[in-house]
Amino acid sequence: NIEEEVxxxxxxxxxRMVIEQPQSSNxxxxxxxxxxxxxxxxxxxxxxxxxxxxxxxxxxxxxxxDKNQIITAINNRDYAFMRNVSNFFYETSGIYGRxxxxxxxxxxxDWMLTPYVNSDxxxxxxVLSEFSKGLTYLDNFDAKIVFGDAALKVVKxxxxxxxxxxxGTRPVIQELPIEYCRTRYFVNGKPLVEFDVKFFDDNFRxxxxxxxxxxxxxxxxxxxxxxxxxxxxxxxxxxxxxxITLDPQYTCKFSLNGSDMPILAAVIPAIIDxxxxxxLDKKKMLQELLKIVIQKMPIDxxxxxxxxxxxxxxxxxNAVAMLSKAIxxxxxxxxxxxxxxxxxxxxxxxxxxxxQKVERAVYNEAGISQMxxxxxxxxxxxxxxxxxxxxMYNLLLQFERFMNDLLxxxxxxxxxxxxxxxxxxxTTIYNYKEVAKLYKEQATLGYSKMLPQIALGQSQSxxxxxxxxxxxxxxxxxxxVPLQSSNTMSGETPKAQTKGKEAEKAAATKGQxxxxxxxxxxxxxxxxxxxxxxxxxx
Numbered sequence: 001n002i003e004e005e006v007x008x009x010x011x012x013x014x015x016r017m018v019i020e021q022p023q024s025s026n027x028x029x030x031x032x033x034x035x036x037x038x039x040x041x042x043x044x045x046x047x048x049x050x051x052x053x054x055x056x057x058x059x060x061x062x063x064x065x066d067k068n069q070i071i072t073a074i075n076n077r078d079y080a081f082m083r084n085v086s087n088f089f090y091e092t093s094g095i096y097g098r099x100x101x102x103x104x105x106x107x108x109x110d111w112m113l114t115p116y117v118n119s120d121x122x123x124x125x126x127v128l129s130e131f132s133k134g135l136t137y138l139d140n141f142d143a144k145i146v147f148g149d150a151a152l153k154v155v156k157x158x159x160x161x162x163x164x165x166x167x168g169t170r171p172v173i174q175e176l177p178i179e180y181c182r183t184r185y186f187v188n189g190k191p192l193v194e195f196d197v198k199f200f201d202d203n204f205r206x207x208x209x210x211x212x213x214x215x216x217x218x219x220x221x222x223x224x225x226x227x228x229x230x231x232x233x234x235x236x237x238x239x240x241x242x243x244i245t246l247d248p249q250y251t252c253k254f255s256l257n258g259s260d261m262p263i264l265a266a267v268i269p270a271i272i273d274x275x276x277x278x279x280l281d282k283k284k285m286l287q288e289l290l291k292i293v294i295q296k297m298p299i300d301x302x303x304x305x306x307x308x309x310x311x312x313x314x315x316x317x318n319a320v321a322m323l324s325k326a327i328x329x330x331x332x333x334x335x336x337x338x339x340x341x342x343x344x345x346x347x348x349x350x351x352x353x354x355x356q357k358v359e360r361a362v363y364n365e366a367g368i369s370q371m372x373x374x375x376x377x378x379x380x381x382x383x384x385x386x387x388x389x390x391x392m393y394n395l396l397l398q399f400e401r402f403m404n405d406l407l408x409x410x411x412x413x414x415x416x417x418x419x420x421x422x423x424x425x426x427t428t429i430y431n432y433k434e435v436a437k438l439y440k441e442q443a444t445l446g447y448s449k450m451l452p453q454i455a456l457g458q459s460q461s462x463x464x465x466x467x468x469x470x471x472x473x474x475x476x477x478x479x480x481v482p483l484q485s486s487n488t489m490s491g492e493t494p495k496a497q498t499k500g501k502e503a504e505k506a507a508a509t510k511g512q513x514x515x516x517x518x519x520x521x522x523x524x525x526x527x528x529x530x531x532x533x534x535x536x537x538x
Contacts, residue, residue, distance in 0.1 A: 108144070108432060110457065118416055118419065119416065138403065140170040141406070161177075161181040161253050162252045162254075163250055181193055190248050191251075196241045252402055407422060
């Protein structure tokens with residue numbers, strides 16, 4: 001009886017789990033007592049969080065580097081095979097791995113929480129209380145880390161499936177194995193995730209281990225597994241999988257371009273060509289180092305050998321012994337004139353350019369500028385980064401909707417009066433300084449004072465905590481008085497102060513040469529010709 005076995009497992013959680021195999025394979029999990037992750041034990045240790053490594057490469061074979069088979073898989077939309085190929089090249093190819101990480105970590109995933117007050121009866125204290133709960137809830141979610149990891153899986157595997165496990169104070173996304181998930185329909189604009197419960201039978205042969213894994217998953221997974229084992233699970237005719245429909249309120253799927261194909265799959269054949277070209281170039285470099293010393297055995301006027309065969313062999317062996325420590329030198333004894341033949345390619349410039357063409361083809365297939373990783377100019381680089389931001393922007397919007405779904409489920413209980421909404425900022429690792437400056441300029445016009453700091457990486461909660469601590473506790477606003485300037489002085493400035501200000505301005509500009517012409521552009525806006533001229537003058 002499976003219930004008796006479960007009882008034995010619970011009694012032995014403080015020791016290593018060793019139980020007998022049950023006599024029957026008909027598992028009845030209806031009355032299973034579900035344990036939280038923190039209560040599961042393996043050996044004598046308690047798991048703080050139960051996670052499975054679902055994205056590791058399980059096998060490596062020659063097909064993963066077969067260019068023709070990879071192109072065929074792309075044309076046939078063989079997502080499972082291309083995921084294995086993508087993971088293989090992510091681990092083995094420096095170019096591919098860097099391209100994947102570049103797109104995944106392009107955005108900084110900064111976010112801002114805004115309370116929407118929809119009723120005049122809402123008191124400020126209540127708004128502040130709900131706002132504080134929302135900040136604490138999203139801070140515990142660790143959105144920047146979670147979304148960065150999810151984006152990496154989307155770029156590398158083509159999509160990401162997850163199930164939200166929430167205890168009311170800390171939401172956690174439990175990643176689901178892609179091979180056992182699918183989406184065919186949408187509910188309220190969200191993908192409806194289906195899960196194949198055969199996952200537990202296929203990956204956990206041991207009944208004890210299977211039971212513990214089932215308990216680590218949410219209840220509806222075990223309920224679907226019970227229905228599958230009891231024959232109550234009905235699927236489409238001819239479908240051998242055991243699909244259950246998960247609650248769309250707790251599931252999520254992230255993908256790009258409406259496809260589950262890794263978005264950089266088209267780059268992989270070009271990387272294979274580059275590897276082959278580099279191998280040929282290496283052989284050509286070895287050939288350029290090779291030299292052959294040719295010895296001529298003299299002959300008389302009648303065309304007969306002066307030395308006999310034994311003497312010629314001795315001369316050959318002597319030359320070999322003399323040059324035995326020389327690298328890349330071979331000896332050839334023959335009846336030709338003595339000379340040194342250099343097998344190096346005289347057209348070395350064209351040879352190097354051919355290799356660069358193959359390397360450029362990799363980045364052309366990716367649609368990403370090569371200058372991002374080996375900068376030798378700045379023309380069109382800014383536009384290339386903007387295109388990359390646009391390609392990942394849809395994923396950023398999916399993350400924003402996911403955060404708002406979490407707020408609607410757990411905190412927005414009365415949206416007619418107050419509703420909390422999260423907004424993802426479009427800050428990237430390249431533009432966050434510029435965006436922060438723009439937000440600062442907007443703040444002078446009365447817009448949000450938090451946005452500049454959020455764009456620089458601070459959370460709203462830390463901004464408020466720091467402001468309260470510095471102003472109310474340390475009283476820094478009274479201790480640290482800023483210097484008087486045109487921005488801090490009042491409109492009724494005495495004439496003496498005005499004259500003093502003019503004197504300071506005159507003293508600051510005294511001795512400085514007056515600059516004419518327009519202001520110098522930043523380096524990223526200068527042309528290559530301007531940069532070259534500036535370098536030649538230095």
